[in-house]
Amino acid sequence: xxxxxxxxAGRTFDFDGFSIxxxxxxxxxxxxxxxxxxxxxGLDKMVQQWLYIFLTPxxxxxxxxxxxxxxxxxxxxxxxxxxxxxxIVSSSVADTNEQMLALQAETPSLPPDETFVLSTLSGIVYGxxxxxxxxxxxxxxxxxxxxxxxxxxxxAPI
Numbered sequence: 001x002x003x004x005x006x007x008x009a010g011r012t013f014d015f016d017g018f019s020i021x022x023x024x025x026x027x028x029x030x031x032x033x034x035x036x037x038x039x040x041x042g043l044d045k046m047v048q049q050w051l052y053i054f055l056t057p058x059x060x061x062x063x064x065x066x067x068x069x070x071x072x073x074x075x076x077x078x079x080x081x082x083x084x085x086x087x088i089v090s091s092s093v094a095d096t097n098e099q100m101l102a103l104q105a106e107t108p109s110l111p112p113d114e115t116f117v118l119s120t121l122s123g124i125v126y127g128x129x130x131x132x133x134x135x136x137x138x139x140x141x142x143x144x145x146x147x148x149x150x151x152x153x154x155x156a157p158i
Contacts, residue, residue: 042113054096115140
């Protein structure tokens, strides 16, 4: 489950997290929003925004079609090609970094705890039937979170 939340009065974001609801045999990943939604702020808000961009398929947001990455589509297509997975994850992290910086340039008065600085791929762990991706995200205060994103292979041996 991917879920970073903390109930804090004041600044808010739309939702506090989501998780993978199911992954079909055809490779489709369905997400669900956590319930109940909560107000979040600071580092948690920034991480949530980063994760939303990273996991949104590019072109799927009708209001901002340029937002998102091709991470999920490519991961599903290349589930057993370790070199390709590493390249696409690195590329998607870099794309998300650019989008976060551009988005924050539109709101220059963000507090330091909500100001994105950098995210880096900190590791990929390959299992027999899955891959686990670890990404480190830092804010302007120097605080950070490490996201762990698990993904089963679509065509894994049973």
